[in-house]
Amino acid sequence: MNAAEPNVLVRASHLSVRYGAKAAVDDVSFTIPKGRVVGLLGHNGAGKTTLMKAMVGLTQGEGELSVLGFQPRPQRAQLLEQACYIPDVAILPRWARVEDLILLMSGIHPRFSAERARSLLRRTSVGLRDKVKTLSKGMVVQAHLALVAAIDAKLMILDEPTLGLDVLSRKAFYELLIDEWCDGERSVLISTHQVEEIESLLSDVLMLNEGKLVLSISLEDMERRFVGVSHDAAVAEQIAAAHPLLRYRTGTGPSGNAAIFDGAPPEHVQALGQRMRPSLVDLFVALTRKPELDRTHF
Amino acid sequence: MQTWDDRQPIYQQLASILAAQLLDGEPVEGSAMPSVRALASRYLLNPLTVNRALQTLGDDGLLENRRGMGLYVTAGARERLRVAERNRFLQTEWPRLRERLRRLGISAQQLNWEEH
Numbered sequence: 001m002n003a004a005e006p007n008v009l010v011r012a013s014h015l016s017v018r019y020g021a022k023a024a025v026d027d028v029s030f031t032i033p034k035g036r037v038v039g040l041l042g043h044n045g046a047g048k049t050t051l052m053k054a055m056v057g058l059t060q061g062e063g064e065l066s067v068l069g070f071q072p073r074p075q076r077a078q079l080l081e082q083a084c085y086i087p088d089v090a091i092l093p094r095w096a097r098v099e100d101l102i103l104l105m106s107g108i109h110p111r112f113s114a115e116r117a118r119s120l121l122r123r124t125s126v127g128l129r130d131k132v133k134t135l136s137k138g139m140v141v142q143a144h145l146a147l148v149a150a151i152d153a154k155l156m157i158l159d160e161p162t163l164g165l166d167v168l169s170r171k172a173f174y175e176l177l178i179d180e181w182c183d184g185e186r187s188v189l190i191s192t193h194q195v196e197e198i199e200s201l202l203s204d205v206l207m208l209n210e211g212k213l214v215l216s217i218s219l220e221d222m223e224r225r226f227v228g229v230s231h232d233a234a235v236a237e238q239i240a241a242a243h244p245l246l247r248y249r250t251g252t253g254p255s256g257n258a259a260i261f262d263g264a265p266p267e268h269v270q271a272l273g274q275r276m277r278p279s280l281v282d283l284f285v286a287l288t289r290k291p292e293l294d295r296t297h298f
Numbered sequence: 299m300q301t302w303d304d305r306q307p308i309y310q311q312l313a314s315i316l317a318a319q320l321l322d323g324e325p326v327e328g329s330a331m332p333s334v335r336a337l338a339s340r341y342l343l344n345p346l347t348v349n350r351a352l353q354t355l356g357d358d359g360l361l362e363n364r365r366g367m368g369l370y371v372t373a374g375a376r377e378r379l380r381v382a383e384r385n386r387f388l389q390t391e392w393p394r395l396r397e398r399l400r401r402l403g404i405s406a407q408q409l410n411w412e413e414h
Contacts (some may be wrong), residue, residue, distance in 0.1 A: 037344050170341065179339035200300075200308055203344050219344070223307055276302045 138169025231273030
């Protein structure tokens with residue numbers, strides 16, 4: 001870890017990753033301190049997977065990138081001893097039994113604890129004698145998390161871990177993650193489209209749009225900076241005149257319409273409706289929508 | 299999954315849920331609160347959010363920090379909550395309810411105060 005900044009696990013500064021002429025990750029700068037749960041949000045093709053790959057040295061970037069004090073590309077082997085990574089295409093060998101995988105991990109990973117893996121697996125419905133091919137998709141992902149969380153590491157990187165899982169499996173996955181990984185010291189970076197259900201888990205959010213980082217903020221600061229106002233249709237024009245980031249219909253609220261402002265709008269505008277907590281998903285829509293879409297369509 | 303509305307910050311919503319449970323005697327006065335991690339995992343919340351909710355309950359005098367042992371429900375927490383809830387009912391809910399009873403023409407005598 002960086003001696004000057006013991007609390008910073010990841011630091012990216014003007015990081016870009018290019019595939020030919022196209023910048024998949026375009027000049028992004030951010031830090032991930034310890035003890036955080038960071039959501040990496042973005043539409044398909046926004047650069048989430050590329051950024052994560054760069055962080056574990058699977059792809060070469062330009063600019064500066066330091067992960068746990070290592071340069072991911074040249075120091076990949078050392079880095080992976082101290083960071084856990086589940087890629088979006090992760091698979092466990094279908095023919096293997098879970099106990100074989102524990103044996104395998106014990107052999108290849110110096111910081112892996114077989115004892116801890118077994119104790120994590122006891123929290124799931126996965127048995128040690130089960131073969132991977134007999135497990136449901138949700139159980140495979142839980143087994144994978146248990147194996148990876150048994151590594152004594154400071155940082156976990158999860159690329160779309162709950163994609164394709166039903167709601168109960170997703171809940172079980174997040175419970176295991178919070179209860180067994182998040183101890184105030186270790187951090188996790190987790191990418192997903194399921195913004196609604198992950199919001200309450202996060203301490204910070206990184207939002208990518210077409211390779212660019214459009215938001216990097218803690219949830220606490222987000223609630224302070226962005227102001228939501230729910231209002232009646234009758235005052236829609238006055239609200240629009242105050243240049244909100246986004247206007248949309250809520251369907252659920254008492255007044256049916258809402259707007260999000262970056263920074264508190266003037267008093268007379270706030271007085272037109274009721275202040276509300278801007279949800280992450282609304283902000284996501286506001287900051288990543290395609291320019292050709294009309295803002296009132298949402 | 300627990301759903302959170304957008305009228306209040308999530309930590310305040312959790313504080314309300316926990317306060318309602320304290321009012322029902324769960325956990326009882328003098329006993330330990332569940333740990334931050336247990337609550338975080340039960341409600342699928344970031345531990346920082348849980349901390350803020352517990353802080354709020356502590357500020358209201360419902361929880362106390364016993365050095366090295368964590369948070370405990372204070373003696374008198376339920377009575378404190380009951381008083382606060384009673385005041386809230388009388389000040390905000392009752393005027394609305396009274397207004398509705400008047401509009402419907404229901405008098406106190408017509409209300410059945412016994413169960414069944």
